[in-house]
Amino acid sequence: MLEALWHNIDYVASVVLFCIGLYILIAKNNLIKKFLGLNIMETAVFAFIVTIGVIEGGDAPIMGHGAQAPFHSPIPHALVLTGIVVAVSTTALALSLIIRIYRQCGTIEADELREME
């Protein structure tokens, strides 16, 4: 098991990054920090998906002259591009909601907001 983990150390890095994001999401009190944690989790997932597409000794999947097989898989790249755009959209919406919360309540600390109810 440990040896398999060592071979897949690149995937383990994404797991670690994911857990860091999850920790921030749970432990921090500030809404913006919480959302940054969620963004780190998203980044970990994107890194993981892109890493799956890597092939040993491969080249970027761009044809044209001078291109030499093997190529990295183009599908994860396209999917992650989609994912990044959706992540940006959710970030924009969440930040607007946080601005709105600050305007109405004067704080973005989760515990103070809970007391306010």
Place this chain on the structure above:
Amino acid sequence: MKNAAVASLLVIFAIPLLIAVAELPPFGDPDAPIHTHISARYIEQGVEEAGAENLVTGVLLNYRGFDTFGEVTVIFTALAAALAVLLTSGGVQYFQEDRPPAPPKGADESERPPTPVSPVVLFVVRLLAPFIGIFAAFVILHGHVTPGGGFQGGAILGAMFIVLTIVLGAGKVRPRLPEPLARWLQGAAPLSFVLIGALGVAFTGFYLGFPPEHSLHLVRELMMVVLEIGIGVGGAAIFARIFLAMEAD
């Protein structure tokens, strides 16, 4: 106490993930399932079928054009939702004691002095902005041959706009883009998809279908470039508008 609970939760969460990771095919293995199915076919025939030397663009615009259509709609919806949240006043304002009085309507952005910036920053940003713009145009227009594409170029273009807004102030940047034009630009991405999709119906009978014949490869390339421009300009306009709405606070 709380930290211990969070740490144990993280460990409980990490263990299944690590077990799953250990079961995956080794990193970079050419025989991994991802390299042996669709991916192999895309790499073999993608250039002729999709008409883009950059296979990522080919997958994005041709094989999975509907996906990308949905994606640009998502950004557009995010813009609509962010503006709805930021620009409507709605509800009771619980928090008013510490806020400075709101500026009178009509005399807002253009009269507000921009945040003071160092002359070095001002000079460098003004010097670099046209180059950033040219680079963004290159990345958008050349996206089907080299690394890049509409989304990447759009992000660069939006970043240029945001940097200029931060340094020069919204009052100077906003008049450059008159509101009626800006509205059309914000919708550019979905609109270009509708346009090219209709063109695809005319050529192949399928929505967003690209003509596969070799004699029409220029038409196909042109359709892709129009899509890329639509995505790039539309994305940049949407990022800029969201930033302006947030910056107004």
